[in-house]
Amino acid sequence: MPRFRSAVGVIAGVCLGWPAAGQVVEPEAAPAVSRPPEVVAFLERARDAIAEHGVFAARLKTYATGSPGLADNFGRAEGDFVSQRDAEKPDTWRMRLSGEGSLTAQAAPVRFDSVWHGPRVAWIDHEARVYYEQPIAARGVSSTPLRVSDSLRLAAAQVASAKPFADALAATDMAFEGHEVADGVECGVVTFTDKSGRQRWHFALNDALPRRAELIAGGAGISVSIITEFASPTIDDAALEGQTWTIPVPDGYERRVAAAPAERRPPAVRPAPNAPPPARISPEWELKTADGTALSPGALRDKVTVLYFWGTWCIPCKRAAPLLIDLHRDYEGKGVEIVGMACRERDAAAAVRHAAEAGYDWPQIIGADDVAKLYEVRFYPAFIVLGKASEIVYESGRPENGSFDTMFVEMRKAIDAALAGERPGQPASVRPGQAPAPTARPVEGTPLRIRPRPTGDDDKPD
Numbered sequence: 001m002p003r004f005r006s007a008v009g010v011i012a013g014v015c016l017g018w019p020a021a022g023q024v025v026e027p028e029a030a031p032a033v034s035r036p037p038e039v040v041a042f043l044e045r046a047r048d049a050i051a052e053h054g055v056f057a058a059r060l061k062t063y064a065t066g067s068p069g070l071a072d073n074f075g076r077a078e079g080d081f082v083s084q085r086d087a088e089k090p091d092t093w094r095m096r097l098s099g100e101g102s103l104t105a106q107a108a109p110v111r112f113d114s115v116w117h118g119p120r121v122a123w124i125d126h127e128a129r130v131y132y133e134q135p136i137a138a139r140g141v142s143s144t145p146l147r148v149s150d151s152l153r154l155a156a157a158q159v160a161s162a163k164p165f166a167d168a169l170a171a172t173d174m175a176f177e178g179h180e181v182a183d184g185v186e187c188g189v190v191t192f193t194d195k196s197g198r199q200r201w202h203f204a205l206n207d208a209l210p211r212r213a214e215l216i217a218g219g220a221g222i223s224v225s226i227i228t229e230f231a232s233p234t235i236d237d238a239a240l241e242g243q244t245w246t247i248p249v250p251d252g253y254e255r256r257v258a259a260a261p262a263e264r265r266p267p268a269v270r271p272a273p274n275a276p277p278p279a280r281i282s283p284e285w286e287l288k289t290a291d292g293t294a295l296s297p298g299a300l301r302d303k304v305t306v307l308y309f310w311g312t313w314c315i316p317c318k319r320a321a322p323l324l325i326d327l328h329r330d331y332e333g334k335g336v337e338i339v340g341m342a343c344r345e346r347d348a349a350a351a352v353r354h355a356a357e358a359g360y361d362w363p364q365i366i367g368a369d370d371v372a373k374l375y376e377v378r379f380y381p382a383f384i385v386l387g388k389a390s391e392i393v394y395e396s397g398r399p400e401n402g403s404f405d406t407m408f409v410e411m412r413k414a415i416d417a418a419l420a421g422e423r424p425g426q427p428a429s430v431r432p433g434q435a436p437a438p439t440a441r442p443v444e445g446t447p448l449r450i451r452p453r454p455t456g457d458d459d460k461p462d
Contacts, residue, residue, distance in 0.1 A: 034173055034175065035171075036174055036175065038190075039192065040169070042188050042203045043165045043190070046165060046210060047163075047164045049208050049209065049235055050209075051164055055083070055084050055085070055236065055239060056081075056160040057081060057082040057240075058156070058232060059081070059230075060079060060152055061227075062075075062077050062078075062152055062227065064225065064227070065227060066223045071224055073105075074105065074226065075101060075105070076109075077148050077149075077152045079097050079098050079099015079100065079112070079152055080096075081097050081153075082096045083096075084240060084243075085162075093161060094118070094245055095117070095153060095157075095160065096115050096116075096243065096244075097153055098113040103148060104286075110126070110127065111124075112124070112146070113145075114153075115247055116153060117245060119136055120135055121136050122246075123146050124145065124250075125144075125146075126145070127145075128143065129250075129252065130254045131247065131254070131255045132146070133256070133258065135258065142283055142374055167195060168192055168194055174190065174191065174192040175192070177189040177191060177200075183204070183232070185204045185211065186204070187202035187203055187204050188205060189202055190203065196215065197217055198217070198346075199215060199216070201213050209233040209235065210233065211229070211231075212229055212230065213227070213230070214226070281389075281391055281392070282384075282386050282392055283375070284297060284298075287365050289339075289363045291363075295339060298390070300386065301388060301390055302388050303337045304335060304337070304386070304393075304419055306338045306385050307371075307383070307384040308339065308382075309375075309382040309383075309384075310341070310382075311344045311345060312351055313344060314380040316381060316404075319404060320404045323405070324338070328362060335419060337363070339363050340355075340362060340363065340365060341365050341368035341371060342365065342367065342368055343368050343369045343372050343377075344369065345367075383395075383396040384396075385411060385418065388418065393414050394410070394415075
């Protein structure tokens with residue numbers, strides 16, 4: 001089943017909130033096991049049909065429905081999806097997507113054409129007149145056509161995969177809801193809850209292929225559903241006729257091809273030992289807060305901003321919360337903004353209540369999974385500090401021994417340096433644009449660039 005990571009993000013963080021400091025959170029009871037045979041049969045038929053043929057193609061369409069204003073934060077996309085298992089690497093599927101879409105309901109649609117194969121992605125940005133190719137995991141370009149294409153790809157990635165519907169088949173909360181018509185054919189309707197949330201799927205009775213998928217979230221009067229429609233799906237090799245896995249580059253377009261890290265050559269000229277590292281500018285994004293205010297890196301310029309990625313399900317977040325409240329109090333009125341970035345939330349209303357009860361009076365973003373991907377957030381909580389020119393001056397790592405004290409000391413030093421117009425790794429007496437003195441020493445307490453490690457069990461939703 002699709003993970004819907006790009007779309008789900010905006011549902012997920014309708015608002016933020018943690019238990020108050022010291023509050024005891026009772027563990028949830030284990031869910032009851034319900035696996036009706038007819039539901040398992042639908043999932044297994046679809047899995048076996050796709051896995052046997054190694055081909056899946058359809059006309060995909062994604063959009064959101066639900067509470068007024070909330071659904072508008074989701075994008076819309078429609079296009080052709082063609083995928084094929086790699087004969088040399090059976091665990092890898094290559095995918096080609098082309099169509100139009102937008103990142104929010106109000107945004108103007110853009111054209112996209114992309115190929116995803118193994119560790120690399122290639123795409124066309126027609127507005128910029130550039131052909132891009134880069135490693136998928138690289139910290140590189142993330143233009144709008146790529147992000148729109150990615151949202152459509154993620155909606156079908158678990159269908160066209162080495163193990164189709166593996167997450168769905170592992171679910172223990174399933175139900176059969178009868179029969180409905182979708183894409184002009186009669187379908188069996190099944191529901192289940194897996195790690196992506198509550199799902200509702202339509203599988204055709206004639207060929208077992210999916211026709212419609214719905215991810216449902218919300219509560220207490222707030223609800224959003226992310227819909228993916230699979231029009232005329234096929235597992236026939238005929239879908240591959242005339243299909244190419246390279247994108248033709250139009251005349252006059254620039255080519256920007258990034259090598260994998262292992263392929264990159266060391267620079268011919270190394271920077272001087274005391275030279276500050278080049279500033280890395282924040283990727284662009286725009287989302288609305290819980291009160292409807294649009295926020296983006298541009299809107300936050302001239303302030304020092306702390307982006308806090310968290311979730312109500314995140315146990316370490318609860319340990320970090322008191323320190324963040326202290327930081328907010330100490331820097332209030334000094335040009336420092338904290339923005340909550342909720343991710344992976346399943347109950348939006350509960351997050352709203354937590355925020356109100358705990359007194360978190362900084363802006364709260366309504367869903368931040370897309371933005372977390374842009375900053376390559378891999379575990380929670382995560383802190384990104386932006387300087388006054390939207391440059392990234394601090395990125396948190398996993399705290400030593402589970403304690404956030406040292407992390408917050410380093411983060412405060414980065415905030416102080418950014419308020420003073422200094423950059424991490426830059427001598428305190430040197431301002432942007434000036435050459436560092438030969439004997440200058442780095443400012444004491446320069447923030448550590450801790451690289452994220454793989455997500456641990458304590459960083460995952462309960």
